[in-house]
Amino acid sequence: MTAAVVKILVSSEADDLVGHDVLNDLRNVEVVPYDPDVEELTAHQSAAAVLLPPYRSSHRPIRLLEQLGSLGMVQLLSAGADEWAADVPSAITLATARGAHAGPVSEWVLSAVLTQLRQWPTLVRFQDKGVWAHRKFEADTLAGKRALIVGAGAIGREVARRLDVFGAYSTLVASRARDDVFGPDALTEIVSGHSIVVITAPLTEKTRGLVGSEFLKRMDDNAILVNAGRGQIVDTEALLPELASGRLRAALDVTDPEPLPIDHPLWSQKGAVISPHSARTVPGTNRLCYKVAAQQIAAFLRGERPPNAVEHG
Known part of the structure; x- marks a missing residue:
């Protein structure tokens, strides 16, 4: 039949x-x-x-x-x-x-981290002014860095794999603890000590606003926040003063609100690199x-x- x-x-x-x-x-x-x-x-x-x-x-x-x-x-x-x-x-x-999405998005994460560590935004600003900026900026290396990856699905694990190639070390956090992955209850205790924090978690009631003022305060000075998950996971109002003071840097593929209005203060933060929800778009x-x-x-x-x-x- x-x-x-x-x-x-x-x-x-x-x-x-x-x-x-x-x-x-x-x-x-x-x-x-x-x-x-x-x-x-x-x-x-x-x-x-x-x-x-x-x-x-x-x-x-x-x-x-x-x-x-x-x-x-x-x-x-x-x-x-x-x-x-x-x-x-x-x-x-x-x-x-x-x-x-694991391949394209993890590639974006790696490019975003390297962009911030190697100071490409600063270099492009010097280039726009025709300045040969030798010894006028401080670049950093990914080798030896510790990255906290919030979201241990296919994307998060691929990010960890690619960071490992560059000699960085990853700590993974998921909705529940298992083997080599921490659960959410451990998050506030392990944020410090990581110079890179990558968000690849899905948006749920538990992750909405997860990266708020307390989370951000626990991040190391000069750390980089990379959001490749959803904009609502990060409290924008809490992030802005951290960026404005220069204590933290960020690479954001997603924002809250989204799309980001033309007059939004996130655009003017020199410590932020923003892409228009396009991490997977290759x-x-x-x-x-x-x-x-x-x-x-x-x-x-x-x-x-x-x-x-x-x-x-």
């Missing part, structure tokens, strides 16, 4: 066309294109059993959930599920593309996301719980 064909709703935007090719390799599926900005789905689209939000600005189709009467799964292309978790009913499987990342998504959907179609399924609703 031939298995029924399952409709998978996939964005028709340019960044998502690669996903059509990847998902068409699954057996007994029909890839149904849709516009993430549309107000109303067609009857054919509404019959889909799986919804994939688009690669960019993935929250846009949330309003379409109520039109999908046969929906059984929402498959995200992001590493976290915070933008969707509250809106997807608990009876519907919600899965992420955890693992696909060639090939969207294909990696769709490959992980295809694995999760294949498990769902086999009647299994996808490895990247998350609790929600």
Whole structure:
């Protein structure tokens, strides 16, 4: 007996066309294109059993959930599920593309740390003025540094692996203690002694505002805060005076608020390097996301719980 064909709703935007090719390799599926900005789905689209939000600005189709009467799964292309978790009913499987972002994001983290240690922002300012800045700045080395990585998932562990290549030492913290990973209760005691703090944790009620004034005060003088997780994990108002005084430095791919308004004081902090939530945005990342998504959907179609399924609703 031939298995029924399952409709998978996939964005028709340019960044998502690669996903059509990847998902068409699954057996007994029909890839149904849709516009993430549309107000109303067609009857054919509404019959889909799986919804994939688009690669960019993935929250846009949330309003379409109520039109999908046969929906059984929402498959995200992001590493976290915070933008969707509250809106997807608990009876519907919600899965992420955890693992696909580890390479690109860890590469960004490493580049951000080296940018601060090697004083590239200062050098570019000298260059803009035509100044040969020999002995006018103090660079530092990554070798021998200790890094605290908050978030021990695929991204956090890949960051640790890459730091190790440069002779740095990593301490990992996760939502629960295990083997070589500290639990959250130990965090306040182990922050000091690390010259680099990297945030790769997902946004949850427990991590929201985690890096607040007390956390920041415990960081070593001249330490670097690197946020590649979510902006709301760091208390911006608490971070600003630490940057303004020059006691701490930061490299931020995510901010709160986001996008950062043109007149926000974070822009003017010389100790901060800011990128526009683009740590994963390099060639090939969207294909990696769709490959992980295809694995999760294949498990769902086999009647299994996808490895990247998350609790929600």
